[in-house]
Amino acid sequence: MAASGGYEGLAASPDASVSEQVLRDFHLLDHNKDGLVSQEELRATLQVLDASTWTNIAVRQLFDELDLRKAGQIQPKEFADWCFKNGNDSFFTDEQRVFLQRQPSLQLISIQVVDLNGDDMLDKLEVVANERVAVLKNMIVDGLGGNVRVDLVVRDQCLSPNASLQDSGLVSDGKVTAILKAPVVPEVLTNGDGGVAELRSDGSVVTSGSAMFGGDSSSVEDQLKAGVQSIYKTKSAFAALKDDGSVVAWGIRVHGGSTDKVKDQLMSGVVSVHSAYESSSFAALKKDGSVVVWGSQGVCQSYESVKGDLESDVQSIV
Numbered sequence: 001m002a003a004s005g006g007y008e009g010l011a012a013s014p015d016a017s018v019s020e021q022v023l024r025d026f027h028l029l030d031h032n033k034d035g036l037v038s039q040e041e042l043r044a045t046l047q048v049l050d051a052s053t054w055t056n057i058a059v060r061q062l063f064d065e066l067d068l069r070k071a072g073q074i075q076p077k078e079f080a081d082w083c084f085k086n087g088n089d090s091f092f093t094d095e096q097r098v099f100l101q102r103q104p105s106l107q108l109i110s111i112q113v114v115d116l117n118g119d120d121m122l123d124k125l126e127v128v129a130n131e132r133v134a135v136l137k138n139m140i141v142d143g144l145g146g147n148v149r150v151d152l153v154v155r156d157q158c159l160s161p162n163a164s165l166q167d168s169g170l171v172s173d174g175k176v177t178a179i180l181k182a183p184v185v186p187e188v189l190t191n192g193d194g195g196v197a198e199l200r201s202d203g204s205v206v207t208s209g210s211a212m213f214g215g216d217s218s219s220v221e222d223q224l225k226a227g228v229q230s231i232y233k234t235k236s237a238f239a240a241l242k243d244d245g246s247v248v249a250w251g252i253r254v255h256g257g258s259t260d261k262v263k264d265q266l267m268s269g270v271v272s273v274h275s276a277y278e279s280s281s282f283a284a285l286k287k288d289g290s291v292v293v294w295g296s297q298g299v300c301q302s303y304e305s306v307k308g309d310l311e312s313d314v315q316s317i318v
Contacts, residue, residue, distance in 0.1 A: 022080045025091035029079075031106045031128075037074040039063045040126040044106050049096055056142060106130075109165065109172035113140055121178055133168055134161035134226070140178055149184065149203070151243070153177040161226065181243070184229065192235040192277075195251060199231045205240055207250075214238045214251035223248045232275040232282060234295065239282050241273045247284055249294070255280035256295035265292045274317045289313045 029037045029045050042063050046054035068078040083091055092100065107129045113121045122143045127136050133152060140150050152159045154176055159168045170176060187199045195214030197207050205224040209215035213236040217224055227243045237251025239259075247266040251257030256275070259266050269286045276283070281295025291310040293303040303310075 019080065021090045022083050023076070025083075025097070026076050026079050028092065028097065028100050029074075031108055035076065037066075037079065038072070038108075038126055040108060040128075041106075042066070042074070044108075044128045044131070045100065048103060048106070049099065056138060109170065109174070111136065111165075111170060112173070112175045113143075113178050114175055116177060116179065127165065129166050129170075129172075130164050132161065133159045133163050133165060136165060136170075136176070137161060144180075147183050149181040149243075151179040151181065153179060187231060189231055189233045189238065191233045191238065191251070193252075195233075195236065195238065197231050197233065197238045197240075199228055199240075202226065203228050203243070205231060207238075212236075212252070214257065217250045220248045220250050230273070232273050234275055234277055234280040234282065236280065237295075239273055239275070241270060241284075244268060245270045245287070247273060247282075249282065252280075254296055256282045259294055261300075262292050262294050265290075272317070283317050285314060285317050289315070291317065 026037065027033075029041055031041050031044070039060065043054070043056065043059040046059055046062075063074070066074045066079060066082050068081065069075070079091075083089070108126045109129045110124045110126055112124050115121050122140065125136070125139055125143070127139065137150055137152060140152075141148060144150075154169050154174075157169075159176075184199065184201050184203050186201050189197050189199075190209065191214055193213035194210035195207065195212075196209035197205055197214060197217070199205050203226050205217065205228050207215050207217040214233075217238075223242070223246075224240060228240045228248075229243050230241050232239045232241075234251075234256045236255040237249060237253075237257030239247055239249040239256060241247055245268045247259060247270050249257055249259045253260075265286075266284060269288060270284045270292075271287050272285045274283045274285070275281075276295070276299065279296055279299050281293060281299040284292045286292065289312045291314050293300060
């Protein structure tokens with residue numbers, strides 16, 4: 001087989017047809033067609049196939065096995081050597097190969113991550129252009145050692161984790177500002193009626209226990225998948241404060257499990273939440289110095305009588 005395009009060495013295997021198949025698989029991984037496969041190219045391809053199995057850690061481990069020269073990029077020959085060494089005549093299955101060939105081009109872009117002073121925080125990162133912002137955030141967190149959270153800003157706009165990099169205005173050789181935040185402190189809360197809420201280190205919340213009393217959070221499930229900063233409880237309900245300053249609540253409605261009556265006030269700007277466990281109510285302090293209360297009817301009635309005094313200049317809730 002004639003070698004071309006940087007793929008020298010694959011024809012050296014005992015079986016030329018096997019070499020051709022390995023070459024085709026290498027070509028599927030080599031998105032920018034430079035004759036080498038980067039860790040990001042490997043990650044992007046494998047996570048398109050199965051993101052739950054090919055976590056960033058799993059991809060990194062496989063990349064370390066494939067990168068025999070420890071050069072940070074995989075050459076065709078070491079890719080072939082790894083396949084043959086492990087008794088494989090190909091890297092992908094037929095079904096995976098067909099699936100990948102039908103995918104739109106996985107174009108890679110280079111992104112420079114800077115701090116608020118404009119100084120480089122990491123070496124340039126390669127990421128697929130149509131990937132979600134959340135993937136870039138995870139790459140930055142990994143690069144910084146893992147024990148941190150980040151918000152990403154481009155042209156003074158905070159990027160939504162679910163938006164694509166392209167839609168967020170990021171192009172190759174572009175810059176993104178990373179604003180560091182303290183890591184989430186994992187916590188498990190159990191309320192008096194047996195509902196359980198667990199805040200995980202990735203900012204997600206999972207619930208269990210008594211469904212009626214907060215153990216079932218399916219009504220707000222999407223809002224609890226990421227971005228939760230802290231959680232709170234009353235006897236029969238829970239509330240979560242999110243990174244974007246919004247509040248989510250679930251459980252018994254009259255014990256703080258519903259924010260319907262104050263929903264618009266809790267969509268942004270909340271800096272802290274406080275729970276009145278015995279009186280089954282929550283209070284939120286906003287950055288404009290106002291206070292919002294929801295929960296038991298008695299507490300809400302009392303709040304209405306003093307609401308005018310709590311619309312500004314409140315420094316803290318005790």
